[in-house]
Amino acid sequence: MDHNASADEGIRLQKVLANAGVASRRASEELIVQGRVRVNGRVVTELGSRIDPERDLVDVDGTAVQLDASKRYVMLNKPTGVVSSMKDDRGRKDLRAFTRDWPERLFNVGRLDADTSGLLVLTNDGELAQVLAHPSFGVTKVYIAKVKGTVTPQTIAKLTRGIELEDGPIHADKARLLDTSGGSSLVELTLHSGRNRIVRRMMAEVGHPVVELVRRQFGPLHLGTLPVGRARELTKVELGALLTLSRQGSDAPPAGVERDSDADQEGTP
Template sequence: MAIERLQKIIADRGYCSRRKAEEYITAGLVKVDGDTITTLGSKFDEDVRITIDNKVLEISTSAKKYYVFFKPRNVITTMSDPLHRKCVGDYFKRLDDRVFPVGRLDYDVSGLLIMTNDGEFANHVAHPRYNFYKTYQALIKGEVKSFQIKSLRTGVIIEDNYLAKAIDAKMVNYNKELGESIVTMVLNEGHKHHVKNMLAAADMELVKLQRTMVEDITLDGLKPGMYREFKAHEVKKFYGKIKSSKETK
């Protein structure tokens, strides 16, 4: 039996991404054969008994699944919520396979969220070093000026003195009657409140935010709360980019 890092075993069983598994481990929520493990470098047999928050983590025998989900606004990006608030998991209760979100969208942000039971896939797509492009559309109060758009491309300072740059940014439309602008941004990273902080740093007052694309995957044909499976060529293309990124590192 192969020996692997604990976070990789958890991801391979389709419970969550490796990065999320690391959070569970360091928080003391993961046990292996009854012993709490908090060291990220710990290695075990792939078939070891694992519990997370006292729930047994079954060895997955399911095929890998990938979904494009149109997350509505005012929905939490979790599979359950102890306070019984509306969450992403509520939309996937009828699935036979357990899936989880790749990355997250804020409670008040709508748009494209990838759902899967493939932990390694999720780890790669969510990690900024693999350069997966994510496109956002923002509704901004007032008329956005060209210098503000330029600042998003050249870089703005956000929290912790970090210089954040958009791969691309455009002013799409200005509605004079409503006094609102529509701006699009393309990023290949996504820290907490990253987009919101960039817009604020560019002196834009955000009204509403939506993620419209991940790479060339769109929300076409979907309404809020709906999802569809990835097509075979879409999965292949994502894995092709992962492989290419690894080879150039």
């Protein structure tokens, strides 16, 4: 439905915003009058405007708003030894143990390797999951890898410049050496590739096999202080950022971005 629908159709925009928890009805009216609210990409300043919350897309100050209260978005700090599946047919430990606090049927957005820990998104929003997992939509991920040996600045430069793997060239968007001690190093890698076990293969190629691997960031989401094995719902700010990212992706997946078929797969267990 277009936001110019007749007055007896849809729900008033300020009521929709208030129901979504954006602000009180009065404050939502102010946002509308100030031209800070868009419906389907067009600024709406008329307080009488009505929309269809099930079909129309709303954003405030350029940040997407979720109007469907039945949608759930959860951040998990996945432990090692857990496969990224809601039901593993081989009897291994899966993600079901971490979703019991939510009545909705959640599923994972992309995958993390069984021996990789860190940030995994669980949701019942199939549309968002599909966009973030689109082959041409490379979500930026940040990993911290503990690797064997002492990594040199030259090796860091090589990772960002690019290396050749058996399935083609690859480079990190960013690479930082965080620490070297006791015969091992900590390296932070930022990349948007979703190739199978890509971080492990990159570090092995430059002579520093991975000992431990954790994903700290996924797109706009940061693991922060969330303990391993714990899950929490996204904050409104985090959800807005993630929805904004996914809506940009559904409009026009960036051209020339490396294939990323599992959105954030560090590797199949």
